[in-house]
Amino acid sequence: MMVPLSYYLMLSGFLFACGVIGFLIKRNIITIFMSIELMLNGVNLSFVAFAAQWHALSGQVFVFFVMVVAAAEAAVGLAIIIAVYRTRETLNVDRVNLLKL
Template sequence: MVPLSWYVALSAMMFVTGLVGVLIRRNIVVVLLCIEIMLNAVNINFVAFSDYLHLIDGQIFVFFVITVAAAEVAIGLGIIISLFRLRESVNMDDYNLLKL
């Protein structure tokens, strides 16, 4: 049986990898994928602690997180496609549309 600390360490490494990707990368699609990595790291924690505590609540909550992540990807990709058609670039530095 794998100890809980291994799952937490894996989740922490995945979360940090996603966070670094969000902070460093300038490509919108890569940033969206890094956010997905961060959400999956949280899901690993939910499932690991759910199994460790013998509760089903964490595993049920994972389904809600996956649902929200799927909606986020669908809306995010739609926005990215419309911005690409407008500016013909997926580089975040090219978009200052939301600045006042």
């Protein structure tokens, strides 16, 4: 009835690695943003796994804070994406290379 902690950590590491790869290879600004969310989720899983390992509920509270910050980040980030699309008419990060138009 037990799952080794290392399995959870490997799943978490895999999710984080997928997020990093997506951040590097994707060209659509929304998909890059989703890769960041994937990285946050991977870290959250290892937080919860370590909380269960050490019998410390603070780990779960930290995940709660990460979720709140991720929600704030998603709201502001998507607003920035909409503003970028309005001024440049593109979502391709390769073509968003000037700070000022």
